[in-house]
Amino acid sequence: MADQTTFRNIMGNYPTGVTVVTTATPEKEPVGLTVNSFTSVSMDPMLISWSIDKSVTTHDMFAEGSHFVVHTLAHDQGDVCMLFATKGTDRFSQVTWDWNEEGQPVIAGYSGLLECRVYKTVDAGDHTMLIGEVVRADHAETEPLLYHKRAFGGIPSSFYDN
Numbered sequence: 001m002a003d004q005t006t007f008r009n010i011m012g013n014y015p016t017g018v019t020v021v022t023t024a025t026p027e028k029e030p031v032g033l034t035v036n037s038f039t040s041v042s043m044d045p046m047l048i049s050w051s052i053d054k055s056v057t058t059h060d061m062f063a064e065g066s067h068f069v070v071h072t073l074a075h076d077q078g079d080v081c082m083l084f085a086t087k088g089t090d091r092f093s094q095v096t097w098d099w100n101e102e103g104q105p106v107i108a109g110y111s112g113l114l115e116c117r118v119y120k121t122v123d124a125g126d127h128t129m130l131i132g133e134v135v136r137a138d139h140a141e142t143e144p145l146l147y148h149k150r151a152f153g154g155i156p157s158s159f160y161d162n
């Protein structure tokens with residue numbers, strides 16, 4: 001038997017990195033949110049996936065859009081992680097960002113950048129899973145931001161000891 005509390009506790013005790021995923025509305029406004037459901041899927045073609053809660057205000061922009069951008073956050077971007085998870089705030093006025101070739105917003109300071117074309121969307125319970133094909137990528141070689149139980153930070157110095 002599986003209950004939702006056990007499920008939530010197990011997933012909450014699974015540490016992840018953190019990303020911010022962005023896209024543009026049909027009116028060409030930038031939108032984005034903090035996401036840790038991100039993972040790689042395939043090398044050939046290069047595919048990644050993430051899932052968006054159907055209750056997120058910008059759900060339809062992502063589910064019906066053609067492109068999105070995944071920023072894997074750097075260790076010093078805890079403020080960006082919180083900003084893009086905070087409701088009712090003008091997120092893009094508080095970061096440095098620019099448009100890419102496809103008219104998608106790219107935020108500065110990332111550890112890694114994956115500019116994606118929507119490959120497939122999957123209806124998945126209370127979420128929609130988006131699978132993206134990577135069309136452009138950039139790696140900044142910066143230490144990543146880690147997330148666990150509502151805390152975030154860089155890789156602990158003891159991590160590579162053994």
Ligand SMILES: Cc1cc2nc3c(=O)[nH]c(=O)nc-3n(C[C@H](O)[C@H](O)[C@H](O)COP(=O)(O)O)c2cc1C
Nearest residue numbers: 033034035036037051052053056057058084085087
């Ligand atoms: C560390 C972290 C990871 C998150 N991961 C996801 C995720 O994978 N999918 C998702 O839909 N929401 C995720 N959220 C919550 C969204 O960021 C949040 O609901 C969204 O920004 C709300 O946007 P809205 O105000 O436009 O509805 C996460 C939040 C945090 C703090």
